[in-house]
Amino acid sequence: MSSAPHTPPPSPSAASSAAAADARYVLTLSCPDGTGIVARITGFLAEIGGWITDAAYHSDTETGRFFTRQEIRADSVAMDLEELRARFGAVAGSLDAETFHVTRLGTGQERRRVVLLVSKEGHCLYELLSRWHSGELGADIPVVIGNHPDLEPVVRLFGLPFRLIRVPADADGKAAAFAEIRAEVERHDPDAIVLARFMQVVPPELCEAWAGKLINIHHGFLPSFRGARPYHQAYARGVKLIGATCHYVSAELDAGPIIDQDVIRVDHGDSPADMVRRGRDIEKAVLARGLTWHLQDRVLIDGLRTIVFA
Amino acid sequence: MSSAPHTPPPSPSAASSAAAADARYVLTLSCPDGTGIVARITGFLAEIGGWITDAAYHSDTETGRFFTRQEIRADSVAMDLEELRARFGAVAGSLDAETFHVTRLGTGQERRRVVLLVSKEGHCLYELLSRWHSGELGADIPVVIGNHPDLEPVVRLFGLPFRLIRVPADADGKAAAFAEIRAEVERHDPDAIVLARFMQVVPPELCEAWAGKLINIHHGFLPSFRGARPYHQAYARGVKLIGATCHYVSAELDAGPIIDQDVIRVDHGDSPADMVRRGRDIEKAVLARGLTWHLQDRVLIDGLRTIVFA
Amino acid sequence: MSSAPHTPPPSPSAASSAAAADARYVLTLSCPDGTGIVARITGFLAEIGGWITDAAYHSDTETGRFFTRQEIRADSVAMDLEELRARFGAVAGSLDAETFHVTRLGTGQERRRVVLLVSKEGHCLYELLSRWHSGELGADIPVVIGNHPDLEPVVRLFGLPFRLIRVPADADGKAAAFAEIRAEVERHDPDAIVLARFMQVVPPELCEAWAGKLINIHHGFLPSFRGARPYHQAYARGVKLIGATCHYVSAELDAGPIIDQDVIRVDHGDSPADMVRRGRDIEKAVLARGLTWHLQDRVLIDGLRTIVFA
Amino acid sequence: MSSAPHTPPPSPSAASSAAAADARYVLTLSCPDGTGIVARITGFLAEIGGWITDAAYHSDTETGRFFTRQEIRADSVAMDLEELRARFGAVAGSLDAETFHVTRLGTGQERRRVVLLVSKEGHCLYELLSRWHSGELGADIPVVIGNHPDLEPVVRLFGLPFRLIRVPADADGKAAAFAEIRAEVERHDPDAIVLARFMQVVPPELCEAWAGKLINIHHGFLPSFRGARPYHQAYARGVKLIGATCHYVSAELDAGPIIDQDVIRVDHGDSPADMVRRGRDIEKAVLARGLTWHLQDRVLIDGLRTIVFA
Structure with a gap:
């Protein structure tokens, strides 16, 4: 499949594209907390001449774990991704790190890929799609998959491929449909798979296969109002704030690690339909924010919790 | 019991006291929705010469009910509370009203009374107590009841009576303690009974006896995190906002009609202890707001929901 | 000019279109406050059989003025717009109303028109454009005018006409350009002219000609940070919250009546570029909200202030 | 002057006192940004065996300056405050630091002192006073100075000394009064002087003498609505959010570095009096937060801006 149509056209917002063009290495790591860790990591970066453009640390006093994210200018270190990964891996090993990642954020072949699922x-x-088209998303969208044809015109409007895969109600049909979805998703080797108001429950084996990459926007303030029709649940319960939650998907419904949330105030004058309408603004803002952080390796997962170096 | 010590001393904030001195009648009503209701009610008020200082209406499209609150200057109508109640009752009857209330908000004998329960x-x-002392609460506090002696010095500081009633863990002791609490509360005939971080579950029969008057502040964003240690639950779940909820108490724990809620943003850097500390600011603000609205007859209960004419 | 391309294609969000299809009459009025006004207005509506779907009132204690907005089902009254206007005009006259309006919100010929100006x-x-395309805006966009060609591809993407009118720096060129803009705008007889980040100061005579219809989004929390580069001003001043303001444009720069505002929290880690990026989310949300309220006749102007019956 | 009455009585909140009892050293520093700074500082802390309990860094891309705050357990380093200050001073010198501070946060003699000025x-x-009494403030209040007697009963309630110093309108009387205020303030050698709604303009020479220690709460969202009656200004301008600002005082009125701000939403129904009443909640919350951060050396001043390591 040609990648041409998935890269946005020359962006009208030249500035943001220009900013995205500066390649960066992002290094993240989690390890047992202790003394001297920051000294060890910053010492390593100083040693290789890394020009730090963004650095963040977190010592979790409850779990006794340490987390860091370091962003350095790619042109400041005289090595490629593989070598940097190997050398940082040695540091990570000496710290008994549980996880460590090195990514290159940049342009061309290195651009990240996002697959969207919609209903x-x-x-x-x-x-x-607007953020993709303007260059603000900083990633490519090789395909949008829908289980209904309704949004195909929107995807075509932006010149992107739309793939319709209907999901039948019966178990066999459903399994076949998700096998097809899986194949379509995986052939693009995406960095993120986004459920952009996709109204089907993703099977557990896919949640597992895509763990840490599968992102959902739930139109409720989790852990309240899991499952269907959260605004109607919120109305019935009489809450005074409604919310949206962007989270990683796990096998348990609406119970994965939360990336971001937001709320707006409602009152007795808001019907369920008003809540649905007003909630859209926060849903899309929270999803766009959470996805952007994910694509920039700003989110570290720690069990049910996330460390977000925003 | 002499009322002297429960009325705050001449307030340092003369302005707010002065405002409170203007007596008002507050009329509230709920009835099946239909055409001409507002015309009927405002026609009645015009007829008796009522000078409306605050008026609010709500037609609930989901339940088909109508709600209103009217505040008029007491000196604008040539009748006393009993007569006004009778005449408004006739209007309410003609509208098949499910509920209607007429209250006089003012000074002296008419001041509202609030009993606090603390741990x-x-x-x-x-x-x-600060709002009471400054005159901002606009109500008397005849007694504060504690199931621990810890806060007695704070109550004494403000010159108010503190009554210690320990609540044993065994069923009989507990029943006896709550009988004593009930007696102490009811002899003051309060307009509101406030659980100001009272860490005991109130027995169902008291919830029923005090329905619509018993107000709790829950240190969580209900319906999430009901029950004990909500901040620790919130930490474990990894939410990005924590909240507080002021609600009427019903027999089901933390499930009564919500008066007000608020949230603050937290992140991975906030430990449970940080959440406890930071949450205090919203707990006390939400409770004070909800209680004030209740005392001014601004809250109408509609099943699990509230109409708040703030 | 054919109106075909300016009406959005059959919307993917059928529900919102359906809701928009129910025609309504909206009646607004402002007059000196006094007793019996609500009774007079609701009496009139009851008399003509109006089925009220939304009603709001405001008595301003500072200015002594009364404001109301009534929304009724168009099919509930047996008269057309002209007759309703005449009969409501008589009520307005009897109340010494300073302003009164009757509009029909509906479909087809009655759809409202919005012209956008961009840079x-x-x-x-x-x-x-997304809200227009999805049917959520509930209005047509006959043209988008740009003083730069940069955004033409975005407008074309959505199938709408783009008109490039460059604005030279010299006084004569500028005057000629704005004469051309005026002609282009006025031939569409729009209900709203929106400066959607249009980076030119609109001449006073146009502000006057379009008073009450010309809406701007300012990327700062007015009255702070008027004029150019408000985020840079905010950074330099070290504020902890940045904002956006949707307001009617008056001849004095960034000083017209405010329709809506919102803010987000920033900290020392946010550079001016971060503020620009993060501010976009609130700018577009505040503008969309303010414009929608305007198009539904929910905003009444009272000097520098607005009454918003949202 | 005996310190006895200014230290709160044994606190009812034992937990917060216990937490406050753990002595900490806090080290802050600002210097020109460059590579290896974090490595240098964390290397120093590792070298002296410092157990870091809280660490924060900020590289300002606009100004090219670096800021840090490090909090370590006092019992983890085998030296006293003077020695630590000397050794950290050497590090600071090697980094060309513009400012550096070492403080001990703890109990007894080390407790911080706050003087309040009120009207x-x-x-x-x-x-x-409530936060002081409960132990949550973690500081002593040796005196409250008022230019009016109105709040003396409140201060006496809490058992603290109140000093009345009237400020006449004439220049000479004013100068004499502020000389007296200065003497009273300075004999307590406070770490913070708080204008807790003190309605007099502090003379420039005092602003200078107390620079970085003099904290004001302004009842408006600065830089909007400087000077007198900000809520009335906000009402007249028709803003949709009102705010409060906690800031260091400089000679120019309401123009010093901002520590924290917050806002609440208002609408056309809020009179100036409503804004005054509703604004109180955010004023006191913002002031308490800003003061607490100041007392814990979490605020670094950078010209007009502040770095807040909250």
Whole structure:
């Protein structure tokens, strides 16, 4: 498949594209906390001449774990991704790191890829496609998969491929449909798979296969109002704030690690339909924010919790 | 019992006292929705010469019910509370009203009374006592009941009576203690009974007896995190916002009608202890707001929901 | 000019279109406050059989003025717009009303029209075009005018006409350009003219000609940070919250009546570029909200202030 | 002067006192940015065996300056405050630091001291005295100075000394009064002087003498609405959010470095009096937060901006 149509056209916002063009290495790591860790890591970066453009640390006093994210200018170190990964891996090993990652954020072949899954509600799709088109997303969208044809015109509007895969209600049909979805998703080797108001429960084996890459926007303030029709649940319960939650998907429904949340105030004058309408603004903002952080390796997962170096 | 010590001393904030001195009648009503209701009610008020200082209406499209709150200057109508109640009752009857109330908000004998129940956490108590002392609460506090002696010095500081009633763990002891609490509360005939971080579950029969008057502040964003240690639950779940909820108490724990809620943003750097500390500010603000609305008859209960004419 | 391309294609969000199809009459009025006004207005509506779907009132204690907005089902009254206007005008006259309006919100010929003016920043444009395309805006966009060609591809993407009118720096060129803009705008007889990050100061005579219809989004929390580069001003001043303001344009720069505002928290880690990026989300949300309220006659102007019956 | 009455009585909140009892050294520093700074500082801390309990860094890309705050357990390093200051001073020197500080946060003699200045509005005073009394403030209040007698009863309630110093309108009287205020303040050698709704303009020479220690709460969202009656200004301008600002005082009125701000939403229904009343909650919360951060050396001043390591 040619990658041409998935890269946005020359962006009208030249500035943001220009900023994205500066290649960076991002190094993240989690390890047992202790003394001297920051000294060890910053010492390593000083040693290889790394020009740090963004650095963040977190010592979790509850779990006794340490987390860091370091962003350095790619042109400041005289080595390629493989070598940097190997050398940082040695540091990580000496710290008994549980996880460590090195990524190159940049342009061309290195651009990140996002696959979207949608159903009928379009506001999150418009938001992500607009950000893709303007260059603000900083990633390619090789395909949008829908289980309904409703949003195909929106995807075509932006000149992107739309793939319709209907999901039948019966178990066999469903299994076959998700096998097809899986094949379509995986042939693009995406860095993120986004459920942009996709109204089907993703099977557990896919949640597992895509763990840490599968991102959902839930139109409720989790852990309240899991499952279907959260705004109607919120109305019935009489809450005074409604919310949206961007989270990694795990096998348990609406119970994966939360990346970001936001709320707006409602009152007795807001019907469920008003909540649905007003909630769209926060859903799309929270999803876009969470996805952007994920694509920049700003989110480290720690069990049910996330460390977000925003 | 002499009322002297429960009325705050001449307030340092003369302005707010002066405002409170203007007596008002507050009329509230709920009835099946239909055409001409507002015309009927405002026609009645025009007829008796009522000078409306605050008026609010709500037609609930989901339940088909109508709600209103009217505040008029007491000196604008040539009748006393009993007569006004009778005449408004006739209007209510003609509208098949499910509920209607007429109250006089003012000074002296008419001042509202609030009984507080506390345990060991003092921030909500300081807040309410400060508002009482400054005259901002606009109500008397005839007694504060504690199931621990810890906060007695705070209550004494403000010159108010403190009554210690320990609540044993065994069923009989507990029943006896709550009988004593009930007696102490009811002899003051309060307009509100406030659980200001009172860490005991109130027995169902008291919840019923005090329905619509018993107000709790829950240190979590309900319906998430009901029950004990909500901040620790919130930490474990990894939410990005924590909240507080002021609600009427019903027999089901933390499940009564919500009056007000608020949240603050937290991140991975906030330990459970940080959340406890930071949450105090919203707990006390939400409680003070909800209680004030209740005392001014601004809250109408509609099943699990509230109409708040703030 | 054919109106065909300016009406969005059959919307993917059928529900919102359906809701928009129910025609309504909206009646607004402002007059000196006094007793019996609500009774007079609701009496009139009851008399003509109006089925009220939304009603709001405001008595301003500072200015002594009364404001109301009534929304009724168009099919509930047996008269057309002209007759309703005449009969409501008689009520307005009897109340010494300073302003009164009757509009029909509906479909087809009655759809409202919005003209957009843009420069180079596209986020507000994407937002409004997406809402137009999905049917959520509930209005037509007959043309987008740009003083730079940068955003033409975005407008073409959505199948709408783009008109490039460059604005030279010299006084004569500028006057000629704005004469051309005026002609282009006025031939569409729009209900709203939106400066969607249009980076030119609109001449006073146009502000006057379009008073009450010309809406701007300012990327700062007015009245702070008027004029150019508000985020840089905010950074330099060290504020801890940045904001956006949707307001009617008056001849004095960034000083017209405010329709809506919002803010987000920033800290020392946010550079001016971060503020620009993060501010986009609130700019577009605030603009879309303010424009929607305007198009539904929910905003009444009272000097420098607005009454917003949202 | 005996310190006895200024230290709060044994706190009802034992937990917060216990937490406060763990002595800490806090080291802060600002210097020109460059590579290897974090490595240098963390290397130094590792060398002296410092157990870091909280660490924060900021590289300002606009100004090219670096800022850090390190909090370590006092019992983890085998040296006293003087020696630590000398050794950290050597590190600071090698980094060409513009500022560096070492403080010991703890108990007893080391407790920080706050002097309050008040006029007639009591809500901020109640808030700070409540936090002092509960032990949450973690500092002593040796005296409260008022230019009016109104709040003396509140201060006496909490058992603290109140000093009345009237400020006449004429220049000579004013100068004499502020000389007296200065003497009273300075004999307590405070770490913070707080204008808790003190309604007098502090003379420039005092602003200078107390620079970096003199903290004001302004009841407006600066830089909007400087000077008198900010809520009335906000009402007249028709803003949709009102705010409060905690800032260091400089000679120019309401123009010093901002520590924290917050806002609440208002609408056309809020009169200036409503804004005054509703604004109190955010004023006291923002002031308490800003003061606490200041007392824990979490605020670094950078010209007009502040770095807040909260």
